[in-house]
Amino acid sequence: MPEIILTTLNARHIHASLGLRYLYANLGDLQSRAAIREFTIDPWPIDIAERLLAERPRIIGLGVYIWNAERSRELVALLKQVSPETLIVLGGPEVSHEWQDQPIVAQADYLITGQGDLAFARLCERLLRGERPAQKVIEAPPPPLESLQLPYAYYTEQDIAQRLIYVEASRGCPFKCEFCLSALDRSARPFARDSFMQALEQLHQRGVRHFKFVDRTFNLNPQRSVALLEFFLERLDERLFLHFEVIPDHLPQRLRDTLRRFPAGSLQLEIGIQSFNPEVQGIINRKQDNGQSRANLWWLRTETRAHLHADLIIGLPGEDLQSFAHGFDQLVALAPHEIQVGVLKRLKGSPIIRHSEPYRMRYNPAAPYNVLSTDRIDFPTMQRLNRFARYWEMIANSGRFRQTLPLLLGEQPFERFMRFSDWLFDTTGQVHRIALKRLFALLHDALTGPLSVPAAPATQALEADFSRSGIKGRPAFLPRQSGRVGEAAEARDRRSARQARHH
Known part of the structure; x- marks a missing residue:
């Protein structure tokens, strides 16, 4: 049985923790005494505790994130109640900042803040020798990337067959957008090219075809970006699918020429717009050329076959409803395949906290710490926008209503979808679990009622979408x-x- 268990609670089974595999890869001689055990947030913490303790580990290393914070707190409380002699070591972004008043930290034995790739192994060596370091909180500086063992060999065959495979060509971010924890980074640091490419080749030979890159700024260095894309173009088949997060205003010609060569269904680009308001961008220290971003997004939409996923954030300091609506309408006009409408979250440690009082930012005290109101958007309006975001995901981003969506949005996308959102909530009182067949009927009622779409085109569009739905x-x-x-x-x-x- 393993003496060290590395564990976390993933949001869904399809996710595989890259962080746990980095810790495992860098355990050195302790690796043979360790094991990875992943769960999701769905099981009861008491059942997870039972499964972990059944292996009688001496050390449990737990990764804590915003999506599993509450479940992790319950799990640690149970573990220490049932087996107080089992040593609990915490790590992860949720406990790396503002940890002083967190109950989960008080209950655990040790906490490693920052990037614990190497620090975890050093702590385990001491603990397994019977030492008990007096320092409970260990600050781990970013390790030299050349000193790390890469983790990709520790994706199992089951992972490859059933789960997303996360990879990173670099760590860090040179930008200082204050809503993001990457604002604390000094720069972006690339992994050594030869060893990383060799790891990609091994994953590809093992059958991986879906690669999700977690780099914050994939196109920061176009030369490296093009080299990666060329690697995959040489291995292109009908199953290959790549996901990258890109900077919207940085798309040099050589990168454009390479992106053009990918066929439909093989490439997804996540493009963080967040806000088109220059004043808001200045407040949050986001450097973005809006004109170039719009031009690049339109070029990607019209000149490549990449699937485009663009992000906007509700509730940024200095942004009112009218400003957000204007940005939303601009983004809809650029026609990305998906628009992720997210509500601002106050991530622990992110510099956005400095705006709390000047802009009267009020946040949910519980995870995910979403903004509840600002000086520009009151609580009832923020609730309306939350519903707007949920219904947008349900209807626009689902891909089920391709014929109907243009009728729904018309010439004023934000105003009309907000009107629909208000009507849908007034009619159903629900933001989740609306049966799909019922949703079609509700859309018909909304289109032909408050949105004043003639019955014939509304029915025709909905019938076409319904026939594709499989209902x-x-x-x-x-x-x-x-x-x-x-x-x-x-x-x-x-x-x-x-x-x-x-x-």
């Missing part, structure tokens, strides 16, 4: 068919509904 039965918004053909169709619909309920 059994006849949509409620279509008129009843007459005669024997209609009776037979309705009978089939009733049978389908009974079968669906039965299953």
